[in-house]
Amino acid sequence: MSRADAVTFIKTAMADPELRKRIDRSTTSEQRTTVLKEYELNFTEFEFQDGFNNLLTQCQEEGDADRLREFRMWWDLTRSV
Numbered sequence: 001m002s003r004a005d006a007v008t009f010i011k012t013a014m015a016d017p018e019l020r021k022r023i024d025r026s027t028t029s030e031q032r033t034t035v036l037k038e039y040e041l042n043f044t045e046f047e048f049q050d051g052f053n054n055l056l057t058q059c060q061e062e063g064d065a066d067r068l069r070e071f072r073m074w075w076d077l078t079r080s081v
Contacts, residue, residue, distance in 0.1 A: 003043070003050045005040075006043035006050070009039070013071070014068075
């Protein structure tokens, strides 16, 4: 588990609609974990938050920060199902 995996996930999922669709179709945390393992990604919620915060501080444009925040909202919604 690592923050690097969380950062990789965020960057990959923001650019890969197929990964987001697969996550959206997952109805359990186990299914989401399986999808992430297929991409060789493993991270905790703390590592995700740490990676997200790191990426957010690197945003140079407000639009980039907004897209990152929107992604975070999507991720939070997928986990609440």
